[in-house]
Amino acid sequence: MKFCFSVVQELDCSLAVSVAAYLDCEHYIFLHKSLTDSVEIVKVDGFKITVHQSWKAFGLKLGHAKTGEYVPPAEFLIYDVKPVPRWFPSIHHVVDMKTRLRYAAVPERDSTLMRFDVELDIPFWLWPMRRFLQRLIEKLHAQQVLEDMVMIKRREKLVGRKNLLAVYLKDHHFCYHKDEFLKHFGAGAGA
Numbered sequence: 001m002k003f004c005f006s007v008v009q010e011l012d013c014s015l016a017v018s019v020a021a022y023l024d025c026e027h028y029i030f031l032h033k034s035l036t037d038s039v040e041i042v043k044v045d046g047f048k049i050t051v052h053q054s055w056k057a058f059g060l061k062l063g064h065a066k067t068g069e070y071v072p073p074a075e076f077l078i079y080d081v082k083p084v085p086r087w088f089p090s091i092h093h094v095v096d097m098k099t100r101l102r103y104a105a106v107p108e109r110d111s112t113l114m115r116f117d118v119e120l121d122i123p124f125w126l127w128p129m130r131r132f133l134q135r136l137i138e139k140l141h142a143q144q145v146l147e148d149m150v151m152i153k154r155r156e157k158l159v160g161r162k163n164l165l166a167v168y169l170k171d172h173h174f175c176y177h178k179d180e181f182l183k184h185f186g187a188g189a190g191a
Contacts, residue, residue: 001127003121003134005117005134006115006116006117007116007138007142009145010106010113010114012149012153013111014105014111014164014165015104015112017112018112019074019181020181020185021151021152021168022148023070023168023176023177023178024174025174026173036054037056047069047071048067048069049068051068052065052084053065054084060085062090064081064084064090065080066079066080067080070177072180072183072184073184074102074104075103076100076102077099078099079097094123095133097137098119099116099118099119102114
């Protein structure tokens with residue numbers, strides 16, 4: 001049974017900065033420690049990246065594998081979420097989850113409209129738990145967005161809003177799909 005919901009929020013940063021923050025490899029481990037202990041890239045195929053994301057619990061390294069896809073210029077998909085190790089009991093054995101994150105510019109306020117769509121394929125016997133799952137996913141997503149915005153605002157204080165994109169454009173700064181990002185939001189794109 002399909003259950004879908006969306007979260008819509010305006011972010012106080014430009015479209016280019018919103019996308020750059022999502023593509024910023026370094027922040028996943030250093031910033032989102034509360035959400036994950038490690039992220040290991042398993043496979044790269046064009047704009048698709050398969051990762052193992054894990055954390056430690058019960059003396060074991062637990063987590064999931066997932067495929068993330070960048071759809072330029074400002075869309076991100078996550079699908080094929082599977083538990084790792086496969087033998088450990090996980091909600092991902094019985095619930096198929098797909099997400100779609102889209103960003104759009106709000107030029108009159110130099111901000112970004114974020115839309116986070118979630119599709120859960122839930123067995124009938126878990127259907128009564130759908131709102132609980134929704135609240136859990138929304139809570140995790142809100143925590144990640146808050147941490148991202150704290151990082152963006154901290155960088156903004158250091159370099160200024162108009163120079164914020166330059167942080168991500170530096171040669172030494174590692175971002176997924178940086179060449180494709182530059183085609184859409186290159187140095188002339190502003191903050």
